[in-house]
Amino acid sequence: MPPKAHDIRITDVIAHPLTQRLPKPTVTSWGRYEQVSIVLVEVRTDAGITGVGETLARFAPRAYCNLIETALKPRLVGQPAGSIAAHWHALRRALSGRAGGMLIEAIAGVDIALWDIHGKAAGLPIATLLGGMGRSEIDVYAAAVNWGDDADMEAELAALLAQGFPRIKVKMARPVADACRRIELMRKRAGDDVELCVDANWAYGLDEAVEVGRALAANGYVWFEEPLEPENEQGYEELRRRCDVPLAAGESNFTVDQARRLVANRTLSVLQPDVARAGGITETRRMADFAHAHDVAYAPHVGMSGIVCETASVHLSAAAPNFRVMECEGDRSPFKTELADLAPGCLRQQGGRLDVPTGPGLGLTIDWDAVRRLRSPE
Numbered sequence: 001m002p003p004k005a006h007d008i009r010i011t012d013v014i015a016h017p018l019t020q021r022l023p024k025p026t027v028t029s030w031g032r033y034e035q036v037s038i039v040l041v042e043v044r045t046d047a048g049i050t051g052v053g054e055t056l057a058r059f060a061p062r063a064y065c066n067l068i069e070t071a072l073k074p075r076l077v078g079q080p081a082g083s084i085a086a087h088w089h090a091l092r093r094a095l096s097g098r099a100g101g102m103l104i105e106a107i108a109g110v111d112i113a114l115w116d117i118h119g120k121a122a123g124l125p126i127a128t129l130l131g132g133m134g135r136s137e138i139d140v141y142a143a144a145v146n147w148g149d150d151a152d153m154e155a156e157l158a159a160l161l162a163q164g165f166p167r168i169k170v171k172m173a174r175p176v177a178d179a180c181r182r183i184e185l186m187r188k189r190a191g192d193d194v195e196l197c198v199d200a201n202w203a204y205g206l207d208e209a210v211e212v213g214r215a216l217a218a219n220g221y222v223w224f225e226e227p228l229e230p231e232n233e234q235g236y237e238e239l240r241r242r243c244d245v246p247l248a249a250g251e252s253n254f255t256v257d258q259a260r261r262l263v264a265n266r267t268l269s270v271l272q273p274d275v276a277r278a279g280g281i282t283e284t285r286r287m288a289d290f291a292h293a294h295d296v297a298y299a300p301h302v303g304m305s306g307i308v309c310e311t312a313s314v315h316l317s318a319a320a321p322n323f324r325v326m327e328c329e330g331d332r333s334p335f336k337t338e339l340a341d342l343a344p345g346c347l348r349q350q351g352g353r354l355d356v357p358t359g360p361g362l363g364l365t366i367d368w369d370a371v372r373r374l375r376s377p378e
């Protein structure tokens with residue numbers, strides 16, 4: 001009989017900075033990414049149970065490790081592992097000021113690890129601890145066709161279709177005339193049966209976004225993701241009034257408060273928090289629940305992240321009544337293929353679906369040799 005989570009005490013918190021070269025550069029309206037980092041957070045306990053979490057730390061991973069080990073760890077060591085919500089609120093006060101930025105991303109790594117411990121102690125998958133919806137698999141969409149010239153985009157679309165994805169995301173940028181032409185081109189090449197959406201990574205001003213949004217609506221795209229800067233809430237509201245394509249955002253939000261306005265007035269149709277940024281499973285669940293209360297769908301963001309973020313997102317997806325579809329990399333990066341051993345058949349995309357792990361906690365076994373191999377350079 002494993003010990004109960006509330007009897008287990010935290011003995012150590014270790015943050016591992018990891019860096020990988022991407023199998024294929026990611027090109028968005030922001031630029032070109034050849035390599036990215038994450039932080040793997042290990043929480044040890046006196047029961048011999050270790051939990052793992054992931055912090056979104058694309059750049060400067062050692063700065064995140066410093067934050068976790070100097071500001072968060074002293075508030076955790078010696079405390080009961082099972083008091084997850086209490087720890088979230090205590091860690092939130094580890095720095096001063098509004099909730100956001102590196103602090104909430106650092107908390108995400110710790111929080112996911114605590115849920116992993118809770119599940120292992122209970123002998124249950126996190127999806128079940130979250131209430132479960134009885135799902136053994138979830139729908140995913142491919143990310144992504146990168147922004148590039150027409151021929152490159154056509155080739156990338158063909159490669160994702162060949163992998164069997166029935167839903168595909170396309171990156172869009174400026175100039176608007178090129179974007180509108182490529183929106184039509186992608187629809188023509190994909191055919192009418194493939195579900196397409198677009199991610200602009202804040203590429204546009206409002207008037208440009210209206211033009212692109214109308215092209216998306218005319219070509220049957222299911223959502224327009226992050227057309228404007230996340231702080232421009234008034235712009236999102238006006239865009240919603242001026243074009244018919246559903247709007248999606250949320251990967252840039254750290255907490256439920258930052259999603260409040262656009263979810264509560266249903267400017268957004270789809271909320272996309274990233275569990276490794278938005279305070280872990282505890283806060284991401286709050287965001288998904290808040291969205292559900294306003295008839296807004298939950299669609300986890302996991303772009304450029306590792307297997308721990310992806311798996312935590314699968315558990316959240318499996319337990320959320322308003323879950324719609326999860327992001328899934330077409331080109332599996334080393335953070336997803338090397339960092340953990342999966343149960344046979346688990347988490348391999350097939351026909352646009354991923355299995356929900358059935359093992360305790362996250363249901364992952366970390367490969368610590370891979371953690372050493374992928375360690376960020378000094």
Ligand SMILES: [Mg+2]
Pocket residue numbers: 199201225226251
């Ligand atoms: Mg995005």
